Amino acid sequence: MTTTAPTVEEAATGHGYISDKNRYLARLKRIEGQTRGIHRMIDEDNYCIDILTQISAITSALNNVALGLLDDHLKHCVTNAIETDTADAEQKLREASAAIARLVKS
Amino acid sequence: MTTTAPTVEEAATGHGYISDKNRYLARLKRIEGQTRGIHRMIDEDNYCIDILTQISAITSALNNVALGLLDDHLKHCVTNAIETDTADAEQKLREASAAIARLVKS
Amino acid sequence: MTTTAPTVEEAATGHGYISDKNRYLARLKRIEGQTRGIHRMIDEDNYCIDILTQISAITSALNNVALGLLDDHLKHCVTNAIETDTADAEQKLREASAAIARLVKS
Amino acid sequence: MTTTAPTVEEAATGHGYISDKNRYLARLKRIEGQTRGIHRMIDEDNYCIDILTQISAITSALNNVALGLLDDHLKHCVTNAIETDTADAEQKLREASAAIARLVKS
Structure with missing residues (x-):
């Protein structure tokens, strides 16, 4: 039951996110910028609550x-x-459940 | 790749938790008792922090x-x-992802 | 800066929630009922995703x-x-921060 | 009940974190680096679970x-x-509770 035919790259790496890679890269870039923004807010003595909102x-x-x-x-x-x-497959299911648990508890 | 042969009950319902049903029921019973315990703590004017710890x-x-x-x-x-x-299978994958999102954000 | 004059009960116990006690008790009663509901869902072999939604x-x-x-x-x-x-006051501030940390990470 | 005498800078801005500013700045720098690391992991087609662990x-x-x-x-x-x-003071208490709620639910 492969939902969509894997691209060549996807088949090579098997990673699902490959087809959306550029979007993920753009989102990470934005988050990196936001993190730098918090550094600047602290550096410029911004109000605590405003910093917490950004976090x-x-x-x-x-x-x-x-x-x-x-x-x-x-x-x-x-x-x-x-x-x-x-x-x-059993390994991958174990890994997925462990990743979900880390997400829920981080 | 069925990891373990499904029991008759499991095959009938297809739910994975069936093989662990009694353990889940016991855990829910305990949680129900803990919830009643919080009700009693509030009723008996317990200290806020102690109630928060229980929650x-x-x-x-x-x-x-x-x-x-x-x-x-x-x-x-x-x-x-x-x-x-x-x-x-696609429906079940969608449902699983939605359930994971609710868990992460609840 | 006491925002509102504490009631006699509140002054006696000093707990902020006393003025809203009945509402908290009603909410806990409802949560207890929902927990019992999950016990019943598992007992009656309900679909996993429906149980997760309730949790x-x-x-x-x-x-x-x-x-x-x-x-x-x-x-x-x-x-x-x-x-x-x-x-x-220092003790209470420490306790409050510890309670907030438990909430964020539970 | 001011726990510790505010520094001149702290008194000027009144922000509690000022006394720990350099430590916060160092931590944010590290988090920024980790975020860049995730960008690189996606760019280099790393395994999904390893990326999730970093997140x-x-x-x-x-x-x-x-x-x-x-x-x-x-x-x-x-x-x-x-x-x-x-x-x-009432405004600050409202803001603090709203910030705590965002933290618990983000």
């Missing part, structure tokens, strides 16, 4: 990136492993 | 139940759907 | 109760301690 | 920075406002 915005943005990567991972890497009935 | 313990316990159910769901329901190549 | 609803409800209690605690218990310049 | 490390680090800022804010900005009995 919550970044953790939210990071969580959304993580949820996207996880969705891609389940749909591609985990699905491919289950379909090809290889032993690593 | 964090319950949300942690609930998150652990959810992570267990999710792990079972991925290993059984989602895996079965992918293996049998039915259309609902 | 997220409860953790959200519990977090909202905790945020309310914390708000009351800061406005009354912590504020009273700071105003009366007693040594336990 | 959880960053959200955890950001939450710890936020909890530190909040603790400083309560001990200085909020405490000063309550002690000087100015009207903004």
Whole structure:
């Protein structure tokens, strides 16, 4: 049940996020800029609450990136492993659950 | 790639948690008792911080139940759907990702 | 800076939530019922995703109760301690920060 | 109940974090570097789970920075406002509770 035919690159690496790579890169660039912004706010003695508001915005943005990567991972890497009935399907399911637990508790 | 042969009950319902049902029921019973405990703490004018400590313990316990159910769901329901190549495998992957997002953001 | 004149009960216990006690008790009763509901869903072999949806609803409800209690605690218990310049103001600030950390990480 | 005599800078800005400013700046620099690291991992087609592990490390680090800022804010900005009995003490308490809620739910 491969939802969409993997691109050559995707098939080579098997990573689900490859098809969305540029979007992920752009989002990470933005988050990096926001982090630099917080550094500047502290450096310029901004009000604590304004800094906290920015931090919550970044953790939210990071969580959304993580949820996207996880969705891609389940749909591609985990699905491919289950379909090809290889032993690593169990490994990939264990890894996915551990990653979900870290996300919920970080 | 069904990791373990499904029990008759499991096969009938297809739910991964069935094999661990009694453990889940016992954990829910305990959480219910803890919730009643908080009700009593408030009723008896306990100190706010002590009540907050109990609430964090319950949300942690609930998150652990959810992570267990999710792990079972991925290993059984989602895996079965992918293996049998039915259309609902995509539905189950969508549902799983939405459930993970709710968990991360609740 | 006591925002509102403490009631006799509040003054006696000093807990901020006393003025809202009945509302908190009603909310805890509802959460207890929802927890029992999850026990029943598992007992009756409901679909994993439906159970996960209910768990997220409860953790959200519990977090909202905790945020309310914390708000009351800061406005009354912590504020009273700071105003009366007693040594336990530092203790109360430490406790509040520890409770916030547990909430963020549970 | 001012826990420690505010430095000249702190008194001027009233922000609690000023006394720890360099440590906060160093932590933000590190988080910025970690974010760049994730950008590189995606750019170099790293495995999804390894990227997710890094994201959880960053959200955890950001939450710890936020909890530190909040603790400083309560001990200085909020405490000063309550002690000087100015009207903004209520404003600062409202802001603090809103910031805590964002942290818990981001």
